[in-house]
Amino acid sequence: MAIEIEGLTKSFGRVKALRGLDLTVPTGQVTGFLGPNGSGKTTTIRVLLGLLRADGGRATLLGGDPWVDAVALHRRIAYVPGDVTLWPNLTGGEAIDILIRLSGSLDPKRKALMLDRFELDPTKKARTYSKGNRQKVALVAALASDADLLLLDEPTSGLDPLMEAAFTESIREIKSEGKSVLLSSHIFAEVERLADRVTIIRDGATVESGTIAELRHLTRTQVTTVVDSGADGLAAMPGVHDFVVVDGRASFAVDEAAIPAVLAAVAALNPRSLMANPPSLEALFLRHYGSELAALAGGEPK
Amino acid sequence: MTGAPPATPRGTRPATASATAAGARAGARRQSDALAGLGTMVRLIVRRNRVRLTVWVVVLVGMFTYIASYYHTLFPTQKSLDDFAAVSNTPGIKAMTGLSAAADTLGGAVWTKGWMTIALSLAIGSAFLVTRAGRADEEAGRTELLRSRMLGLHAYATASWLVNGLLCLVVGAGIAVASAANGLDPEGTGIAGSLIFGASVAGVGLVGLGVGAVAGQVASTSRGANALASAVIIGFYVIRMVGDLGNGALSWASPIGWGQQMEPYAGNRWWPLALLLALAAALLTGAALLESRRDHGSGLLAERPGPASAPPRFASPLGLGLRLQRGPIIGWTVAVALSALMFGSIVDSMNTFMADAGGAMADFTRGIGVDALLAMLAGMIGLITAAFATQSAASLRTDEASGIVETQLAGGLSRTRWALERLLIPAVGSAVLLLLGGAGLGAVYGSTIGDSSQAVTMAGAALAYWPAVMILVGIAVALFGWAPSVAIPVAWGAMAAMWFATMLGEVFGLPTWMLDGLPFSAVPYMPLDAMSWAPEVIMTVVAAALIWSGVDRFARRDIQPG
Numbered sequence: 009m010a011i012e013i014e015g016l017t018k019s020f021g022r023v024k025a026l027r028g029l030d031l032t033v034p035t036g037q038v039t040g041f042l043g044p045n046g047s048g049k050t051t052t053i054r055v056l057l058g059l060l061r062a063d064g065g066r067a068t069l070l071g072g073d074p075w076v077d078a079v080a081l082h083r084r085i086a087y088v089p090g091d092v093t094l095w096p097n098l099t100g101g102e103a104i105d106i107l108i109r110l111s112g113s114l115d116p117k118r119k120a121l122m123l124d125r126f127e128l129d130p131t132k133k134a135r136t137y138s139k140g141n142r143q144k145v146a147l148v149a150a151l152a153s154d155a156d157l158l159l160l161d162e163p164t165s166g167l168d169p170l171m172e173a174a175f176t177e178s179i180r181e182i183k184s185e186g187k188s189v190l191l192s193s194h195i196f197a198e199v200e201r202l203a204d205r206v207t208i209i210r211d212g213a214t215v216e217s218g219t220i221a222e223l224r225h226l227t228r229t230q231v232t233t234v235v236d237s238g239a240d241g242l243a244a245m246p247g248v249h250d251f252v253v254v255d256g257r258a259s260f261a262v263d264e265a266a267i268p269a270v271l272a273a274v275a276a277l278n279p280r281s282l283m284a285n286p287p288s289l290e291a292l293f294l295r296h297y298g299s300e301l302a303a304l305a306g307g308e309p310k
Numbered sequence: 311m312t313g314a315p316p317a318t319p320r321g322t323r324p325a326t327a328s329a330t331a332a333g334a335r336a337g338a339r340r341q342s343d344a345l346a347g348l349g350t351m352v353r354l355i356v357r358r359n360r361v362r363l364t365v366w367v368v369v370l371v372g373m374f375t376y377i378a379s380y381y382h383t384l385f386p387t388q389k390s391l392d393d394f395a396a397v398s399n400t401p402g403i404k405a406m407t408g409l410s411a412a413a414d415t416l417g418g419a420v421w422t423k424g425w426m427t428i429a430l431s432l433a434i435g436s437a438f439l440v441t442r443a444g445r446a447d448e449e450a451g452r453t454e455l456l457r458s459r460m461l462g463l464h465a466y467a468t469a470s471w472l473v474n475g476l477l478c479l480v481v482g483a484g485i486a487v488a489s490a491a492n493g494l495d496p497e498g499t500g501i502a503g504s505l506i507f508g509a510s511v512a513g514v515g516l517v518g519l520g521v522g523a524v525a526g527q528v529a530s531t532s533r534g535a536n537a538l539a540s541a542v543i544i545g546f547y548v549i550r551m552v553g554d555l556g557n558g559a560l561s562w563a564s565p566i567g568w569g570q571q572m573e574p575y576a577g578n579r580w581w582p583l584a585l586l587l588a589l590a591a592a593l594l595t596g597a598a599l600l601e602s603r604r605d606h607g608s609g610l611l612a613e614r615p616g617p618a619s620a621p622p623r624f625a626s627p628l629g630l631g632l633r634l635q636r637g638p639i640i641g642w643t644v645a646v647a648l649s650a651l652m653f654g655s656i657v658d659s660m661n662t663f664m665a666d667a668g669g670a671m672a673d674f675t676r677g678i679g680v681d682a683l684l685a686m687l688a689g690m691i692g693l694i695t696a697a698f699a700t701q702s703a704a705s706l707r708t709d710e711a712s713g714i715v716e717t718q719l720a721g722g723l724s725r726t727r728w729a730l731e732r733l734l735i736p737a738v739g740s741a742v743l744l745l746l747g748g749a750g751l752g753a754v755y756g757s758t759i760g761d762s763s764q765a766v767t768m769a770g771a772a773l774a775y776w777p778a779v780m781i782l783v784g785i786a787v788a789l790f791g792w793a794p795s796v797a798i799p800v801a802w803g804a805m806a807a808m809w810f811a812t813m814l815g816e817v818f819g820l821p822t823w824m825l826d827g828l829p830f831s832a833v834p835y836m837p838l839d840a841m842s843w844a845p846e847v848i849m850t851v852v853a854a855a856l857i858w859s860g861v862d863r864f865a866r867r868d869i870q871p872g
Binding site for chain 1: 449531615616617618620622624627630633634712713715716717718719720721722723724847866867868869
């Protein structure tokens with residue numbers, strides 16, 4: 009295991025940021041870390057970095073204690089913060105070199121490759137960079153270093169879709185080298201695309217954890233079909249939820265267990281078309297956080 | 311307020327968007343739009359700075375009132391005032407604070423003690439307050455958000471000038487009232503001296519405001535703006551210092567000199583105030599012109615591309631710290647070197663004044679003579695160095711508050727090593743600055759009297775301040791460890807308190823044991839006094855303990871972004 013966390017607690021004054029959080033990141037896998045703003049994702053990562061000392065629980069990072077063995081462990085990890093702060097009067101290239109050398113040796117070829125891939129001009133002063141470009145600086149520094157474990161805190165916020173593709177490619181390479189990744193994100197599609205496992209937290213505690221396939225197992229498949237008549241009968245079937253008909257198109261969600269029966273019933277209605285989508289993490293998320301998250305998810309640019 | 315662009319009615323709104331666009335195509339903006347939103351901006355600035363503004367007024371007017379009432383009881387007779395005037399007539403007093411033209415009056419005694427400190431504080435304070443609402447907000451991106459609304463180009467800056475100009479006027483008025491209430495004016499002159507005193511302080515404050523406004527246009531960072539404004543104002547101070555020690559001609563080249571030449575309680579001149587107001591107006595007009603010509607977010611100097619890679623030494627906290635503090639280190643080195651050269655060049659020419667001053671009550675001013683003067687100047691080098699050391703030590707907290715230290719600590723770097731390497735800069739840097747300042751002062755003075763051994767003597771006298779400087783570093787580090795959220799203001803406050811207590815402690819009636827216990831007074835007053843090791847060793851141990859305590863605490867506590 010690259011990361012093992014059990015019952016982690018941390019308070020700031022009277023505010024309980026973490027209340028018994030569990031998280032595991034298996035070696036050689038990408039683990040998604042999902043939760044709404046203020047749910048404790050960044051606090052967890054800061055505990056893993058030894059920047060904060062946990063009040064209780066157990067956290068193990070690459071077999072060591074993140075607080076006691078911080079310096080030794082940091083030679084083997086790379087970190088991309090959600091909000092990147094750089095030295096305003098140094099260039100992006102200088103900042104990248106400093107960050108890489110702080111945890112190991114610099115491989116100029118790898119740095120050049122990443123600069124090229126993320127189309128970053130390393131000669132500009134950090135104060136002139138946009139948020140996206142500051143993010144790229146931290147990403148290039150993390151991806152160009154030879155770390156065993158990457159801690160990424162919403163690493164693609166501020167990146168355009170092309171750069172997100174470059175990021176996806178890089179993470180797949182990292183994974184193929186047998187390295188581990190903890191990917192905290194709001195972008196469900198990205199986690200779905202990259203992660204082997206997902207941990208969902210809320211209010212500082214883990215609410216759901218497992219492989220993408222396991223979590224799908226818990227949710228409903230979204231079905232849309234066009235039938236000439238009789239669609240209303242489907243609404244009454246067990247395991248069918250959120251049934252609506254708009255312009256002859258019937259849409260509903262089906263529990264995993266009810267899929268065979270429901271599909272048989274649809275087939276009996278001679279459908280003109282049928283679409284079935286696997287449940288998205290977004291749906292998972294909404295199921296756990298309900299209405300309070302609807303606004304958040306709606307505001308997330310896709 | 312002086313110098314503001316032609317006023318338009320508050321709350322003026324741009325007529326239409328298309329009219330503005332047409333104006334922009336023609337290359338000029340509608341003048342009437344320049345101050346749109348002024349009223350809102352004034353309220354914003356007052357709201358954001360209400361505590362600061364109140365503190366400035368209370369501290370400056372309070373300090374004046376305290377000195378006035380204390381001197382009132384200290385010098386009940388004309389004889390005691392005459393004695394004090396004789397004692398005050400030393401090159402040291404002339405250099406540091408200037409000497410009142412009516413030194414043998416109660417008002418004159420108060421002026422000698424308080425005017426320079428109050429006027430200088432108000433000038434630098436005004437400049438900093440202008441930066442806070444000007445370049446600092448622009449750098450942080452807050453001004454951009456404001457400017458995206460219906461806000462005129464000059465509205466925010468003008469609002470800041472109005473509020474801070476009002477601060478200067480209120481401080482001046484408060485001092486005039488306090489002076490009149492304490493009866494500082496000599497008999498038969500009404501309250502003319504009180505009014506002149508207040509006006510001269512306000513006038514110097516307004517010039518500081520103008521300097522801050524221009525600095526905020528020239529520099530592209532708030533730190534740069536504050537450094538530039540401070541350097542210019544301290545330059546004004548040093549120019550008048552040299553002038554006051556010589557024949558006085560050079561004092562007229564400094565706005566602070568103009569303020570002095572208003573001579574409250576003596577000449578009671580109003581006309582130098584016109585010079586101060588004209589300069590303030592010119593500076594503000596210049597700042598407004600610069601603001602209308604440059605792009606938002608930029609300074610006068612364009613951003614150039616830099617190196618695409620960093621040398622390996624930047625991966626160590628010391629190497630990176632030296633790179634990041636390169637500007638301040640060069641700036642402070644130049645400041646110390648120039649001060650040393652200037653101090654050294656005036657020592658000999660003051661021998662005449664020494665002879666005239668006489669030896670009465672020599673113990674009161676800690677001695678009269680070349681050695682006393684040299685010892686005082688070595689102390690000034692120590693004070694300048696202490697400001698550098700405090701700034702460098704406080705940067706530990708600055709880096710933590712901005713979050714920049716986290717990416718470094720996420721690398722293979724322990725907190726203790728990070729902090730200790732960074733502290734080498736103030737520790738070694740102050741020793742170098744003290745040696746440089748002392749040696750420069752001694753060498754220049756020695757060359758005028760043909761005594762080359764002065765460089766070594768004075769280098770030693772200045773270096774003796776190193777333990778005292780390190781105590782201030784220790785205070786900053788201990789605060790950084792134990793009370794990070796207040797570390798920066800309290801560290802600077804401790805530095806300022808040390809400065810004030812050393813300079814004004816006797817006025818505030820602080821007990822002698824306490825004054826003698828201050829790091830700067832505990833340093834052997836060389837070359838007047840002999841070297842004594844006990845205070846030096848004790849202070850070094852205390853400084854080391856403070857630093858150890860702060861660093862140890864930092865290694866154990868949570869990282870706290872500001």
